[in-house]
Amino acid sequence: MDDGGIQQLPPYPQHPPKPVGDLAAKLIENGMGGVDRPTLERRIEQVGYFRLKGYWYPFLTPTPDRPAKRVLPFRKGTLFQDIWDRYVFDQELRVLVFDGIITIEIYLKSFLAHELSLFGGEFGYMTRAGLPGLGYDAHLACLASLRTTFMKSNIPYIRHFRDTYDNPLPPYWMIVGCLSYGTLKETFYRGAPNSIKRKLATSLHVFNPNPNPDVRGDIKILSNWLETIRQARNMTAHHDRFWNESSTRIAPRLPKHRSGSHATDWWGNDWDDFRRSTGPAAFLTMENYLLTQIDGPSWKRKFIDLMHRYPQIPAPDMGFPDDWESLALWRP
Template identity: 80%
Template sequence: MDENDTPQLRPYPQHPPKSLDDLSAKLIDNGLSGISRELLERRIEQVGYFRLKGYWYPFLTPVSEQSAKRSLPFRQDVQFKDIWDRYLFDQELRMLVFDGIVTIEIYLKSFLAHELSVFGGEFGYMTREGLPGLSYDDHLACLSSLRSTFTKSNLPYLRHFRSTYSDPLPPYWMIVGCLSYGTLKENFYQGAPDHIKRKLATKLHIFNPNPNPAVRGDAKILSNWLETIRQARNMTAHHDRFWNETSTRIAPKLPKHRSGSHAKGWWGNDWDIFRKSSGPAAFLTMENYLTSQIDGPAWTEKFISLMDRYPQIPKSDMGFPDGWRVSPLWRVNGSAH
């Protein structure tokens, strides 16, 4: 097919809506066991048939030995509990992922508000010189976005600022409180001068091979990681299935491997076991790495506890290789969980 040709799409096949009773009967008639029709109806009503399908799909019968596609009936001896456990695990995992992102996001707001105000003054974002990483048009868009967000915010300290001071916008340390993660990243992080980005990377122990401490922070990897965090934040906020997500949108860029005399002490080699993994494992490891720099082992311990409470979840489907728990990236104070 020529690249300019429009692909031939077919209309969505008709699927007349079925009652909850019909849907539950269909699943049980196709081999789902361990649940009554009445309870299955309630679960379908609670979650949605199509949403729940994402969790039972791996339990369906393969269409062929060569194909990854599956269809009804269920494989032999599939219990509804197996499906529901994955759903509950995914719910808890998403909440924990978001919990870690909150820790990172608050740290970013604190760091950028302080560093940018030291660099350009408390209202430095009002001029392009204060955010040199933004183009002229991007800076205008930034100010428009900040004005809109500030005006609509009901945060008590911003309401007080609007009713007390004549300034059109508040200082950095106030306005960051009402910014979304995306707005913070696109405007204040992207607009920050390179030395502030490198300092942030260094604080978070994201290094490049250059031994010069002034440029050792790897802002390229940091920028990539902040974008994957944005993607994961959106996924968790919209309740997307996360535990076995395989798209590259949450796949963080990993530091390069080094060999020979350069390998000693190089943090990038700790990531080697995740270089070929798919699924959210690399993201979760990156999130663990960042939260550990900010808040010590608190998030790590909650994650390990979650994994221990669901031993039936296939960790390989998440992208975790054998031995991941004893890897340097998941050790706490030198001990493996």
């Protein structure tokens, strides 16, 4: 700390760049087996030394004073193929996660465009009354954002609307087509009345304990899930390592456990195995849950097939219990 109470951080230590051949030789000399130097050089050039390091890190030697911290050399018996399998698995997993998010995103756009147009008319978002969840400044920012997106879009039907009509913006069912997930979430979902948000939650079987069908959709859980989906969407789009992600940014809020007579048919108790889970397992289970409501079991089958094709990937490192396929949320 300095005199002002501001923490002084050290500078990043110097790491002079090295030729790819030297990097490959260093790894092999430190116990990375099952690979020759030319092959390892190609993989480093293909992926990058720093990115690949995230996949070989668990194979390094734990330090005595900080077991979670690992350093060279590699543990005895470490094979490059095991490291590469994790990289390829993670790549396939990200593609599958993103594919599922696309289905969810399209569903949200369709649902919100339809319900909001019924609520306030096809151009309802032009007034605050059409998006009652937005304050005055937020609504002005919403219109400015939509106008910018609309004017930049090259989608054929958007271009046709601009060239044909004098309206400043198109109806809901057109404008949603050119919105990013984040913009959709921060404008139309955030601005929607609670009645529409509850209806959306109910359509996705996201419930609270209230038996009244008019208020049973759980907005708090749904809003949290939509935000974790945004985080995961960014991760997968930017190729971040996903398979053993341990931060809370994609950890979904789970429905509370209920006991006694209240536990009968309560969907929240199915999530008990994921309450202390680390890794992406809870997110993947949440994604599967939503996709099952939208599109049936097709995504689930793809995910289970992926896991079966990579039995060497430790499911517990992803936050799954050993018997995860037998759990109610994953059974066929």
